[in-house]
Amino acid sequence: xxxxxGCIADDFTGAxxxxxxxxxxxxxxxxxxxVPQEPPTDTAPxxxxxxxxxxxxxxAAVAECLAALEWLRSSGATRFFWKYCSTFxxxxxxxxxxxxxxxxxxxxxxxxxxxxxFPENGRSIFMGNLFVGQxxxxxxxxxxxPLTPMRDSNxxxxxxxxxxxxxxxxxxxxxxxxxxxxxVAMQDHASKDTAHIVVDAVANEDLxxxxxxxxxxxxxxxxxxxAMPLPALYLRDGLIEADTVIRQKPDVVADGIVLSGxxxxxxxxxxxxxxxxxxxxxLNPLELAEEGPEKALEWLQNQALNAMPLxxxxxxxxxxxxxxxxxxxxxxxxxxxxxxxQLAVLARDRGARRFVVAGGETSGAVTKALGVxxxxxxxxxxxxxxxTYCESAGKHIALTLKSGNFGDxxxxxxxxxxxxxx
Ligand SMILES: Nc1ncnc2c1ncn2[C@@H]1O[C@H](COP(=O)(O)OP(=O)(O)O)[C@@H](O)[C@H]1O
Ligand SMILES: O=C(O)[C@@H](O)C(=O)COP(=O)(O)O
Numbered sequence: 001x002x003x004x005x006g007c008i009a010d011d012f013t014g015a016x017x018x019x020x021x022x023x024x025x026x027x028x029x030x031x032x033x034x035v036p037q038e039p040p041t042d043t044a045p046x047x048x049x050x051x052x053x054x055x056x057x058x059x060a061a062v063a064e065c066l067a068a069l070e071w072l073r074s075s076g077a078t079r080f081f082w083k084y085c086s087t088f089x090x091x092x093x094x095x096x097x098x099x100x101x102x103x104x105x106x107x108x109x110x111x112x113x114x115x116x117x118f119p120e121n122g123r124s125i126f127m128g129n130l131f132v133g134q135x136x137x138x139x140x141x142x143x144x145x146p147l148t149p150m151r152d153s154n155x156x157x158x159x160x161x162x163x164x165x166x167x168x169x170x171x172x173x174x175x176x177x178x179x180x181x182x183x184v185a186m187q188d189h190a191s192k193d194t195a196h197i198v199v200d201a202v203a204n205e206d207l208x209x210x211x212x213x214x215x216x217x218x219x220x221x222x223x224x225x226x227a228m229p230l231p232a233l234y235l236r237d238g239l240i241e242a243d244t245v246i247r248q249k250p251d252v253v254a255d256g257i258v259l260s261g262x263x264x265x266x267x268x269x270x271x272x273x274x275x276x277x278x279x280x281x282x283l284n285p286l287e288l289a290e291e292g293p294e295k296a297l298e299w300l301q302n303q304a305l306n307a308m309p310l311x312x313x314x315x316x317x318x319x320x321x322x323x324x325x326x327x328x329x330x331x332x333x334x335x336x337x338x339x340x341x342q343l344a345v346l347a348r349d350r351g352a353r354r355f356v357v358a359g360g361e362t363s364g365a366v367t368k369a370l371g372v373x374x375x376x377x378x379x380x381x382x383x384x385x386x387x388t389y390c391e392s393a394g395k396h397i398a399l400t401l402k403s404g405n406f407g408d409x410x411x412x413x414x415x416x417x418x419x420x421x422x
Contacts, residue, residue: 001028001044002076003044003045003075003077004076004077004078004079004239005022005047005080005227005234006047006049006069006072006073006075006079006080006081007022007046007047007049007072007080007081007082007083007227008048008049008068008069008072008080008081008083008099009050009051009083010051010052010053010054010082010083010085010095011051011053011054011085011360011361011364012052012360012364012401013360013363013402013404014050014054014083014084014085014403015048015049015050015083015401016031016050016375016377016385017083017223017224017384017385017403017406018083018224018227019031019375019386020377020380020384020385020386021224021225021228022048022227022228022230023046024228025228025231025232025235026242027045027231027235027240027242028044028045028046029044029377030043030044030046030047030048030374031376031388032047032048032049032373032374033050033372033374034050034368035064035067035068035071036049036071036373039071039074040071040074040075043075043076045231045234046231047075047077048083051064051065051068052364052368053065053095053099054084054085054095054147054148054360054361055095055147055148056095058094058095058098061094062095062098062099065082065099065102065103066102066103066106069103069106069107079215079216079219080103080219080220081219081220081222081226082096082103082219082220082221083223083224084116084221084223085116085223085360085403086117086118086121086223086405087116087123087130087132087137087140087150087405088116088137088150088155088158089142089147089150090148090158090162091148092161093161093162094162096114096159096162096221097161097162097196098162100112100196100219100221101163101165101195101196104195107218108218109217109218109219110190110195111186111190111194111196111197112195112196112197112217112219112220112221113186113197113198113199113210113214113217113220113221113222114159114196114198114221115198115199115201115207115210115222115223115226116130116155116226117130117201117202117206117222117223117226118223118225118384119201119202119204119207120204120225120384121383121384121406123223124201124203125155125198125200125201125202126172126202127169127171127200128154128155128156128169128171128198129154129155132405137153138150138151138153139153141264141265141266141405142405144263144317144320145404146320146324146329155198156168159196159198163195163196165193165194165195165196166192166193166194166195167194167196167197167198168189168192168196169197169198169199169200170182170186170189170197170198170199172200172202172206174200175199175201175206175210179209179213180213182210182213182214201225201226204228207228208229210226211226211230211233212229215233215234215237249387249389249419249422250389251396252354252389252396252398252419253351253354254306254354254420255305255306256308256347256352256398256416257300257305257308257309257310257311257343257344257347257352257354258274258308258309258310258311258356258357258358258412259310259311259312259340259366260310260311260313260314260359260362261313261314261337261358261361261365262314262358262360262362262404263313263314263315263317263320263359263404264359264404265405266404266405266406266408267358267359267405268314268315270407270409270410270411271310271314271358271412273409273412273413274412274413275310277413278307278309278310278412279303279307279309279310280310280311280312281296281299281309281310283312283313284313284323285323285332285335286323288339292339293338293339293342293343296311299311300343300346300347300350301346301350305347305350305351305352308416310412312358313336313339314358320332333361336362337361337365338365340357340365340366341366341368341369342369344357345370348392348393348395348397349393352397353395353397354397354398354416354419355370355397355398355399355400356400356415356416357399358404359404360403360404363401367399367401370392370393372390372391372392372399373390375388375389375399376388376389376390379418379421381400381402381415381418382402382406382407382411382414384403385402385403385407385411385415387399387422388400388401398419400415402415
């Protein structure tokens with residue numbers, strides 16, 4: 001089947017989030033890890049390529065995204081979606097803006113929009129300012145993110161240093177007036193050569209208006225919720241035929257593991273709650289730097305995997321800062337990711353077939369270590385967090401990749417319940 005929409009996600013949790021929201025339509029969605037080496041075969045109308053480039057050097061991120069674009073083009077896609085975090089996670093250099101600009105050049109696109117709103121998860125945009133729940137982004141726990149601390153809430157200000165062409169806004173008052181008003185505003189921006197347009201959205205209804213107005217643009221950028229209305233719009237436009245997928249869960253035994261490298265406030269709550277039910281081991285980056293992960297590997301060797309034990313580096317901001325002060329930000333992150341990746345492989349080799357992973361970068365490291373290349377999308381555990389099914393070393397496994405901020409306090413236990421029930 002020809003691909004209609006080709007999507008590039010800057011991290012793995014973001015990719016499963018996007019694939020999960022597209023799959024709510026019941027249409028086939030295919031999720032690939034990294035740019036496939038082989039030319040496209042057996043493609044779906046919605047193809048998502050998961051990259052791990054959110055915090056990569058700008059040149060590397062741009063090159064990888066352009067390679068993903070070429071693969072998606074060769075699968076027949078004519079419309080593209082650049083998926084980044086609903087909290088606009090990026091460093092001051094990028095990579096949201098530079099990648100968008102490179103994709104625009106490759107696609108000969110004069111304009112694109114930026115809409116990370118995800119109302120079901122409390123992310124809304126008003127007058128160009130991003131809110132997390134009732135708090136401006138810069139006053140939310142995202143201000144303490146280990147890799148991409150977000151210290152400004154204004155998307156135009158965040159985007160400007162990342163792009164070369166002018167940045168503008170279509171505000172909520174315009175979006176509330178409907179599709180035609182958004183189209184007129186886009187034309188008005190085009191007449192002023194405004195290439196990068198932040199669009200306000202506070203509710204799913206706003207996203208439906210924006211998606212309808214912008215669905216024919218070669219490139220859309222934003223969070224997963226902006227893409228959610230697209231399958232139904234394409235169906236209505238006759239670009240795609242209804243082709244509901246019956247998702248079949250492969251048999252996966254109950255043994256598994258929970259791995260958490262996310263330090264978000266929500267993950268801290270989830271880890272604390274799960275530790276009251278399951279055995280846990282805490283990774284300390286400073287110990288890992290000195291002694292390696294042997295202690296944790298040994299602990300895991302002795303665990304009954306049907307208890308779904310938890311291994312976590314999740315820590316409070318002060319502990320994260322202390323580790324980063326000694327090791328450097330990047331090295332602290334890598335040491336933890338590397339340990340969690342080794343632990344995932346040991347768990348699989350000991351028979352684990354269920355993997356619950358918390359954290360975007362963490363998910364990238366674990367998924368790569370497990371050698372996963374393509375994922376089928378299963379039941380949603382929480383908005384933006386589906387179970388996925390894939391193969392690792394020839395074994396069927398179930399894998400869920402949880403964005404740091406997603407899910408509620410019971411997420412880990414709920415994930416297991418949802419898998420058992422599906
Ligand atoms: N205790 C810690 N000290 C320093 N860095 C840590 C610690 N625990 C985890 N990290 C690193 O913080 C980063 C968290 O990012 P990520 O996995 O994307 O989580 P989130 O989804 O919450 O953003 C990872 O690179 C991880 O290795
Ligand atoms: O859009 C979102 O919030 C998520 O899909 C996402 O990108 C998650 O990133 P992490 O919080 O780093 O897991």
